[in-house]
Amino acid sequence: MSTTIAPQSGGSKERVRQDKSQLNWRQRRGQWDVKYSPYLYIAPFFIVFGVAGLFPIIYTAFISLQDWDLVRNSGEYIGFGQYNWVLHDREFWIALRNTFSIFLLSAIPQLVAATVIAAMLDQNLRARTLWRMGVLLPYVVAPVAVSLIFSNMFGDKFGLINTLLSDIGIDPILWHTDIIPSHIAIATMVNFRWTGYNALILLAAMQAIPRDLYEAAAIDGAKTVRRFFSVTIPQIRPTMIFVIITATIGGLQIFDEPRMYDQTGTGGANKQWLTITMYLYNIGWGKFNFGRAAAVAWLLFLIIIAITLMNNYLTRRFVSGEDAVKKSKKTSLKLTAKGGK
Amino acid sequence: MSLSRRKKTLGMAAGATVFALTLAACGSSDPADDTTEATETTENTEPVTLTVATFNNFGYTEELLQEYMDLNPHVTVVHNVAATSNDARTNYFAKLGAGGLADIEAIEVDWMPEVMQYTDFLADLTDPEVEGRWLDWKTAAATDPDGRLIAYGTDIGPEAVCYDAALLEAAGMPSDPDEVAALLEGDWDTYFEVGQDYVDATGKAWFDGAGGTYQGMINQVEAAYENPETGEIIATENPEVKAIFDQLTAVTPEISAHLSQWSDDWFAGLATGTYATMLCPGWMLGVIKGAAPDTTTWNVADVFPGGGGNWGGSYLTVPEAGDNVDAAKALANWLTAPEQQLKALAAAGTFPSQNSALEDEAALNAAMASGEAPTNAEFFNNDSLGTIFSNRANAIEVSPFKGEFYFQVNDAMQNALTRVEDGSQDPTTSWNQFVTEVEGIG
Amino acid sequence: MARRTRTSIGTGRPTPFVYAMLAVVLVGSMFPFYWSFLIGSGDASTIYSQNLSWWPGGNFLSNAQEAISNPAVNFWKALVNSIIVSTVTAASTVFLSTLAGFAFAKLRFKGSGPLLVAVIATMAVPVQLGVVPLYIAMSKLGWTGTLGAVIIPALVTAFGVFWMTQYLSQALPTELIEAARVDGCSMIRTFWHLGLTAARPAAAMLALFTFTTTWNNFFWPFIVLDQQNPTLPVALSLLQANYFVDYSLVLAGVLVATLPLLILFIFTGRQLVSGIMQGAVKG
Known part of the structure; x- marks a missing residue:
C-alpha cells in the first residue's frame, strides 16, 4: 500500500495550474474582477502572515548569522560560523538520523492506515457520524492526558506494556534505553494522534468523488479493491498530495511527542530520541545560544524543502496516467479549455 | 539541580510542596500584627496595582496577599502563577529585554548563571533594612559582580x-x-x-x-x-x-x-x-x-x-522596566520577610532562607505541623521536622x-x-x- | 440535500469485517477518554497505582468540582475566552482559507504557482524560536495581554489555505464556475454560491480541526496572556502548579474542559456527512 501512496503524490502543481480555471469572460464585469480579485482573495493570508509570520522568519534568518543575545536583542555578525558549528556537531547528525527514523516509522503506517480507515468510512455505514467523529477523538484529547497515558504505557520498569510482556514471559523492552524501541514508542504516539485526523481529510476528498464513477467501474466488473485503486486513489490525488506534504513537514518538525517522552525532554541519555527540533530547542532555550539555534532552524527548513521537492520528483516519475478516470478528467479539461479561450 | 529545570510537567519552585489548596493553613498561623513592622509603605499612596509572577507553589496564598493589601490600602496585588519553572523561565527570558514582565518576578536558583548576565535589567534591591536577613550564601548568590543585590531570597532546599x-x-x-x-x-x-x-x-x-x-x-x-x-x-x-x-x-x-x-x-x-x-x-x-x-x-x-x-530554592526579582519599581520593591521586601516566609512554609512547605526564621525552631515545627491533613509532621511521624531542616540548613558549608x-x-x-x-x-x-x-x- | 440516497456508495457496501475493524479503531480512540476518566475519578495516587482498576472510582464529580471552583483557576472566564478565541479563529480560518483556496485552485492569475509554493514553504519554518520575535511584534503593536494577540496570528493558516486549494481543485468542477460566470455571476458571488458550497465538507472539518487546535493550545496563550485573562489550558495548567501534581484533579478538569469540544462534534458531525457536490454537478 505504501508504494501506491507515494507514487500518487505528485504532479499536483501541474494539475492545479491547469485547473486554475480559464475564466476570461469580460462581458458584464470589468476586467479587473477577473484579473485582480484572486489577489484580493489570497491577500488575507499574506497580510496575517506579514503581521505574525514574516517577522519571525526574517528575525530567525538574521540572527542565524550572529552571535545573538536574546535578552539584549543584539548580536555580533559572525557570518556562517553558526552553520559551520552545527554541521560539525555530532549531535546534529544523531538528531537527523532520529528524525528520519521516527518520521518513516510514523508517516508510512499512518498514511496507509488513514487511507484504509477513510475508505471504510466512505461506505454506506450505519451511524456514520458516530464512526467518523470517533476516529477524530484522539486529536481532541488534551496533550497532558496523551503524555500521561503514553508514559504510563512505555515505562521501562512499571509500564503497562512491559508488565503485560513479563506476564507472558517475555523480557521487558527498554523503551527509554534502546534506540529503535524508543523510536517505535514515539511513532506510536504520533500515529495515535494523527491517523484519524488524516483519515478524515482523506474522507472529505473521497466523499467528493462523483458516485457515477464507481457505478461505471462496477459495470465494467471492477471489484472493490480494484475500484479503490483505479477510481478512489486517482480521484483524491490532490488531497493525497496535501496529506503527504503536510505529514512530511510535520513529521520532520516532530517535537511535542519526543519531548513529552521522558521527564527531561532532552532526548535521552545517549540522545536516542533527540530530534532536530528538540536539538534546536535545547540549543536555544537550554544553552541560550539563539543564533546557533536559528542556524539549526534554517538548516531544517532547507532539509524539509529538499525532501518535499524530492518527494514531488519521485511521485511525478511514478505517476502513470493510464486509468479510465484520468482520461475522463482530461476530456473535461479539454472542454473547459475550449470554453475558456 | 539541573534535573529540576528540565522537568516538564513537574516544575520546581524548589520548596514548593504540599497541596496547592491549603488555603486554610494561613488562617491558623500567626495573626497579622507581627507583620506590620516589616511593612514599609512608600510615601507614594497613589493607587497602584502590582503583579507578582511565581511558578509552581510559593505559598503565596490569597490570604497572605490580602493581608498586604489591608496593610496598604492603595495597593492591589495580582498574582500570576505558571505551572512549571520551565514555562516560567521561557517567559522570563523572552520578556526580560523586550518588556512585559510582572512587577515582581520569581526566579529559581538554577537560572542564576543566566540572570547574572542581565542584572542591568533588574532593580537594585539593596536596602539596609534587609541586611543580614538571609543566610550569607543565599545573599551572595543574588549579588552581582558590582555588588548590587538583585533578588530577595524566598526558600532554600x-x-x-x-x-x-x-x-x-x-x-x-x-x-x-x-x-x-x-x-x-x-x-x-x-x-x-x-x-x-x-x-x-x-x-x-x-x-x-x-x-x-x-x-x-x-x-x-x-x-x-x-x-x-x-x-x-x-x-x-x-x-x-x-x-x-x-x-x-x-x-x-x-x-x-x-x-x-x-x-x-x-x-x-x-x-x-x-x-x-x-x-x-x-x-x-x-x-x-x-x-x-x-x-x-x-x-x-x-x-x-x-x-x-x-538543593534548589528561589528568589524574587524586580524588573527595572516595571512601572512601579519602588512599590514592587516594598512588596518583595514584605513577602520575603521571615514572618511571611513562615506562613508560606505552612501553606506550601517552602523552607525559609531567612536567618531569624531558621532560628525559631518552635515556629518552624509548628509550620511543618500545619496545612492540609495529613500534615508533614503527621505523615512523616515526626514532630520536629522544623528543627531537623533548620539543622540541615546550618550544616551547609559549601x-x-x-x-x-x-x-x-x-x-x-x-x-x-x-x-x-x-x-x-x-x-x-x-x-x-x-x-x-x-x-x-x- | 446532503441526504441523497446512496445505494452503491464508495468502494462497496460495508461488510461485518469493516464494522469490526472500525469498532477496534473506535475503542482505541475512546481509550484515552476512559483512561482519563478512570484517573480523574480516583485520587492523587490512582495514576501511580500498579493495579489500576478498570472500574472508575467515585470521585469524578468532586474532583471536577474542585478543579473548577479553585479560585486561582478562573475557570468560567477562561471558558468564555476559549470559546471566543476558538470560534473566531475557526470561523475566520475557514472563510479566509476557502477564499484563498478557491483563488489558488480555480482562478487564473499571475504568480499563483509561486505564491502557492510560498504558502506551503511557510509551513516548513520551524516554530520553536518564533515565540520571541512574535512576542516582540505583538508587544510593539500593543496587543499583549489581549485575546487579539492569540487570535490575530491564527486568523488564517497556511495549512488551511493549502488544504482548501487541494480540496477545491478536486471537488469543484471547473465547468460549474464557467457556467456561473456565463450567467453573469461576479467572482465573489461565484465564490459565495459555488466555492463555499463545494467546500462545505472540508470546511466543516477544517473548522473542527482549527477549533480543537486552538482549544488545546497552551504555549503561546501562556506567554501572551495572563492568569487574569486566560484561556482554558492556561487556567487549568494551574492545577499542575505544585511540586507533587494531583493528576486526578488535572484530568477531571481537562475532561470537563473537553466537553464543549465533544458537544461541538455532535453538531458538526452532521455537516461532514456528505458529498453535496454530486447533486450540484448532476443538477
Whole structure:
C-alpha cells in the first residue's frame, strides 16, 4: 500500500495550474474582477502572515548569522560560523538520523492506515457520524492526558506494556534505553494522534468523488479493491498530495511527542530520541545560544524543502496516467479549455 | 539541580510542596500584627496595582496577599502563577529585554548563571533594612559582580535523608530517626556501606537512583566544573568530579533502584516501596506524601552524608522596566520577610532562607505541623521536622560555584550516569563520552 | 440535500469485517477518554497505582468540582475566552482559507504557482524560536495581554489555505464556475454560491480541526496572556502548579474542559456527512 501512496503524490502543481480555471469572460464585469480579485482573495493570508509570520522568519534568518543575545536583542555578525558549528556537531547528525527514523516509522503506517480507515468510512455505514467523529477523538484529547497515558504505557520498569510482556514471559523492552524501541514508542504516539485526523481529510476528498464513477467501474466488473485503486486513489490525488506534504513537514518538525517522552525532554541519555527540533530547542532555550539555534532552524527548513521537492520528483516519475478516470478528467479539461479561450 | 529545570510537567519552585489548596493553613498561623513592622509603605499612596509572577507553589496564598493589601490600602496585588519553572523561565527570558514582565518576578536558583548576565535589567534591591536577613550564601548568590543585590531570597532546599522505617525494620536495622541519623553519620562511604548491608539483608534497593544522589554529592564541591576565577571548564580534569563518578558508579549496580528522578517509573517506585532511602530537601516531603499516600512509615533523619547540602530554592526579582519599581520593591521586601516566609512554609512547605526564621525552631515545627491533613509532621511521624531542616540548613558549608556552563556540564554528567544505570554503557565508556561532550561545549 | 440516497456508495457496501475493524479503531480512540476518566475519578495516587482498576472510582464529580471552583483557576472566564478565541479563529480560518483556496485552485492569475509554493514553504519554518520575535511584534503593536494577540496570528493558516486549494481543485468542477460566470455571476458571488458550497465538507472539518487546535493550545496563550485573562489550558495548567501534581484533579478538569469540544462534534458531525457536490454537478 505504501508504494501506491507515494507514487500518487505528485504532479499536483501541474494539475492545479491547469485547473486554475480559464475564466476570461469580460462581458458584464470589468476586467479587473477577473484579473485582480484572486489577489484580493489570497491577500488575507499574506497580510496575517506579514503581521505574525514574516517577522519571525526574517528575525530567525538574521540572527542565524550572529552571535545573538536574546535578552539584549543584539548580536555580533559572525557570518556562517553558526552553520559551520552545527554541521560539525555530532549531535546534529544523531538528531537527523532520529528524525528520519521516527518520521518513516510514523508517516508510512499512518498514511496507509488513514487511507484504509477513510475508505471504510466512505461506505454506506450505519451511524456514520458516530464512526467518523470517533476516529477524530484522539486529536481532541488534551496533550497532558496523551503524555500521561503514553508514559504510563512505555515505562521501562512499571509500564503497562512491559508488565503485560513479563506476564507472558517475555523480557521487558527498554523503551527509554534502546534506540529503535524508543523510536517505535514515539511513532506510536504520533500515529495515535494523527491517523484519524488524516483519515478524515482523506474522507472529505473521497466523499467528493462523483458516485457515477464507481457505478461505471462496477459495470465494467471492477471489484472493490480494484475500484479503490483505479477510481478512489486517482480521484483524491490532490488531497493525497496535501496529506503527504503536510505529514512530511510535520513529521520532520516532530517535537511535542519526543519531548513529552521522558521527564527531561532532552532526548535521552545517549540522545536516542533527540530530534532536530528538540536539538534546536535545547540549543536555544537550554544553552541560550539563539543564533546557533536559528542556524539549526534554517538548516531544517532547507532539509524539509529538499525532501518535499524530492518527494514531488519521485511521485511525478511514478505517476502513470493510464486509468479510465484520468482520461475522463482530461476530456473535461479539454472542454473547459475550449470554453475558456 | 539541573534535573529540576528540565522537568516538564513537574516544575520546581524548589520548596514548593504540599497541596496547592491549603488555603486554610494561613488562617491558623500567626495573626497579622507581627507583620506590620516589616511593612514599609512608600510615601507614594497613589493607587497602584502590582503583579507578582511565581511558578509552581510559593505559598503565596490569597490570604497572605490580602493581608498586604489591608496593610496598604492603595495597593492591589495580582498574582500570576505558571505551572512549571520551565514555562516560567521561557517567559522570563523572552520578556526580560523586550518588556512585559510582572512587577515582581520569581526566579529559581538554577537560572542564576543566566540572570547574572542581565542584572542591568533588574532593580537594585539593596536596602539596609534587609541586611543580614538571609543566610550569607543565599545573599551572595543574588549579588552581582558590582555588588548590587538583585533578588530577595524566598526558600532554600536543605537536604536530609528520608527513609521508609518499615523497610529498615524488615532488614533488621534501626528505624528511629535518631538511630538512623547515628547510623548514617559520616561521609558518602558510610551511606553506601550501610546501603550495602541493607541490600545484603533484603535484596532490595537502598536509594532511588544515581541522578539525585550525584546531585547531593556534587553540591558539596566548591568548584566542580568551572574555575571561578577564569570561568574555564575544568570538569573533565577535576579529580573530585571523577572521584564522585567512580565512587557512585561502583556502588550503583548493587544498591540503586536505577530509577531516574521524576520519571513515571520513579513515582511508581516511590508508591510501591522499591527503595528504602532517598536524599531529600524539605520540598521533597510533599512529593513523597503525594506519591505514596498509603505508605505510613516514611520518616526523616537529621543527617546528610558528607555534611550538608542544598538543593534548589528561589528568589524574587524586580524588573527595572516595571512601572512601579519602588512599590514592587516594598512588596518583595514584605513577602520575603521571615514572618511571611513562615506562613508560606505552612501553606506550601517552602523552607525559609531567612536567618531569624531558621532560628525559631518552635515556629518552624509548628509550620511543618500545619496545612492540609495529613500534615508533614503527621505523615512523616515526626514532630520536629522544623528543627531537623533548620539543622540541615546550618550544616551547609559549601556554596558551589555555578558559572555559565554549569548546567550544560551537569546535564552531560547526568546523562553519563544514566547510561551506566540503564546498562547501555560501562563506566569507562560513559566517562569518555562525557569528556568528549564537555570538550564540545562552548 | 446532503441526504441523497446512496445505494452503491464508495468502494462497496460495508461488510461485518469493516464494522469490526472500525469498532477496534473506535475503542482505541475512546481509550484515552476512559483512561482519563478512570484517573480523574480516583485520587492523587490512582495514576501511580500498579493495579489500576478498570472500574472508575467515585470521585469524578468532586474532583471536577474542585478543579473548577479553585479560585486561582478562573475557570468560567477562561471558558468564555476559549470559546471566543476558538470560534473566531475557526470561523475566520475557514472563510479566509476557502477564499484563498478557491483563488489558488480555480482562478487564473499571475504568480499563483509561486505564491502557492510560498504558502506551503511557510509551513516548513520551524516554530520553536518564533515565540520571541512574535512576542516582540505583538508587544510593539500593543496587543499583549489581549485575546487579539492569540487570535490575530491564527486568523488564517497556511495549512488551511493549502488544504482548501487541494480540496477545491478536486471537488469543484471547473465547468460549474464557467457556467456561473456565463450567467453573469461576479467572482465573489461565484465564490459565495459555488466555492463555499463545494467546500462545505472540508470546511466543516477544517473548522473542527482549527477549533480543537486552538482549544488545546497552551504555549503561546501562556506567554501572551495572563492568569487574569486566560484561556482554558492556561487556567487549568494551574492545577499542575505544585511540586507533587494531583493528576486526578488535572484530568477531571481537562475532561470537563473537553466537553464543549465533544458537544461541538455532535453538531458538526452532521455537516461532514456528505458529498453535496454530486447533486450540484448532476443538477
